[in-house]
Amino acid sequence: MEKQTMMQYFEWYLPADGNHWKKLAEDAAHLKELGITKVWMPPAFKATGKNDVGYGVYDLFDLGEFDQKGSIETKYGTKDDYLAAIEALHNNGIASIADIVLNHKAGGDYKERFHVLRMNPDNRQEAISEAFEIEGYTGYDFPGRKDTYNDFKWHWYHFTGLDYDALHDVTGIYQITGENKGWANQDQVDAEHGNYDYLMFNDIDFKHPDVVANIKDWAKWFIETTNIAGFRIDAAKHIEHDFIEEFIGYVRQELKSDLYAFAEYWKDDKDANLNYIEETGNQIDLVDVPLHMNFYQASLAGNQYDLQTIFDGSLAKNRPEFSVTFVDNHDSQRGQALESTVEEWFKPMAYSLILLRQEGIPTIFYGDYYGISGEFSQASFQDILDKLLHIRKEHAYGLQTDYFDHPNCIGWTFLGDDEHPKGLAAVISNSDAGFKDMSMGELNAGKTFIDYLGNHTDKVTLDENGWGRFLVQAGSVSVWIEE
Structure with a gap:
């Protein structure tokens, strides 16, 4: 059986020149030579603007095709470029993995009035106001797309909360009130901040049947349009795990039986990771955050770190069949909210611990392979990674x-x-x-x-x-x- 090796083909500070999909297409044959079997692509959907990395998602049905949010193309290119990159990967036997952002929507087209409770940001279960009226950018009619592919319109009642009161020009965490509103059930999302349903922008309400139906409609259109091989689910700990389980089950039963799926469940906690795998029906892999944090701590501690414990608490040790191992990614790189960048002296060791092991699916980070420029620059580790990938492909077999x-x-x-x-x-x-x-x-x-x-x-x-x-x-x- 072919060894599975993934590359995360982006980092946060890529230039917004619209050429990234073209570069990926041109690079596909080289990636095959390295032994890469999966490529995790950045979010392909129209976001708040051309400089948006893709996580401020605006329109899931716009892959760089319509004049919306100031451009036709996304940061990475046009829809045609995206489809060509996927085809180039598939022609080289590489599975294309789409980063899908379902937790929230950003960049609403117009304001609506509705009632909210202002919530304590440190305890989202605690209201610190009575219900009052605000205006929020919760209306989405996607004027540039003009109902092409889908005519669903989003309104305030499709969301659970938001972070900006446009009526009073005040930021905060606001829970939308009304029939069947409120955060996700406590046992369905991460318990940090009391209830971590709300993360950012306009938080999508997965209890609303029209929302769930629309996301399923989108998944059918997206898979049929792109022939994508898999999903990477963003911000999983903020989305009801019942929805994730049901959604992935639906996709595999109705749309693509061999869909590969893994999720970003950013939690440095062994039990939380193991529980999430069970709660979502043993259907999806997880990025191995505990192992990444071990690498990070080891890189800071130097010879004070006990290397015998490097896999303790990790999925690679406890559920290797569900582990997507990595050294760094776009969340952990310098300048980001979850910054936990592994020190450069330790990176060759960390990569050997994921690439030259039998546990998990190891992931090469674009920023480590090609380097990072700008304020948070980092040298390329391409030479050492090429050697480790060669050894993985030719020598890491048997007992x-x-x-x-x-x-x-x-x-x-x-x-x-x-x-x-x-x-x-x-x-x-x-x-x-x-x-x-x-x-x-x-x-x-x-x-x-x-x-x-x-x-x-x-x-x-x-x-x-x-x-x-x-x-x-x-x-x-x-x-x-x-x-």
Whole structure:
């Protein structure tokens, strides 16, 4: 079975030049060579403006086709460019994953009047006012699209709350009142801030039957239009898990039986992640936030971090079949609200811990592969990632044996299989130069191994039983393969 490896093909600070889809299409053959099997694409929908990364979503039915919000194309290009990029990926055997933003809508077309309660931002269950009337930009009629593809119009009663009172020009968290209104049930969303249903903009009310019907109509149109292979669900902990379970079930039963789905459930909590998988019917993978946070903490702590615990609390350790592992992404990169950027010295080690392991689906971050420019610039790790991807594709097979027996120096081996007989031995140190005595099995007895990453120039010759002393430099990683 082909190893699954994903690339997140965007970062927050990409130029808004409308060329990103074209670049992806041109890059598809190269991604195939690297062993990439899935590409997570940024949100393709018309957002608040051309500079919007896509999470301030305005119109799900506009993929860069209509003159709305100041342009026809999105930050990444036109609808035709988007469809061409998906086709290029599919022609290279790569699954296209759409980042879908269902939690909220932004950039309403006109104001409406309705009643709200002002809520305590630290405890969204606590009202700090009586009901009063405000104006909000909750009316959506998508004038540039003129009912093409869908004629549904959004109004205030399709939302649970918003963050701006246009009548009094005041920001806050406002819960919309009325029949069947209010936040999602407490057990359906994350409990942070009392009830984390509300995140931003105009929060969509998944209790409203017309809303659910419209989202299903959109999913049918979107899948038929794009031939997309999968969904990445944004802001999952703010959406009722019953809706997520029912929605993914509907898509797979009625529209696309082999749809791949994973969700951004940003919670550094083992039990919360495991519970969410169960609550959504064991249907979707999750980004492995606990593992990312372990990497982040390890990169800050240096030799004070116990590498034996690097997988503790992670999905990779507890439910690997549901784990989408990553080092950094657009949320964790510098300058973002969830900033938790792994320090650059540790990134090669972190990537070896996801790419050269059998647990989870590892994800390469565009910003790590191609670099990041501007105020929050970062160098490219393309050279090291190319080598790790090659090793993953050719050597990370067979029995995986861990040697996690020292707080500052850990290692593991793959012994290979019939189709890929040449395995690997990986060693990581977050302190001084060191070594790890590990077995490559009797079939490799007497063979000589070299560090494919080039961090160590010595060679290792295995003894008559297949054991060797595999070396590593201080604060580094070495991956040893047969010479």
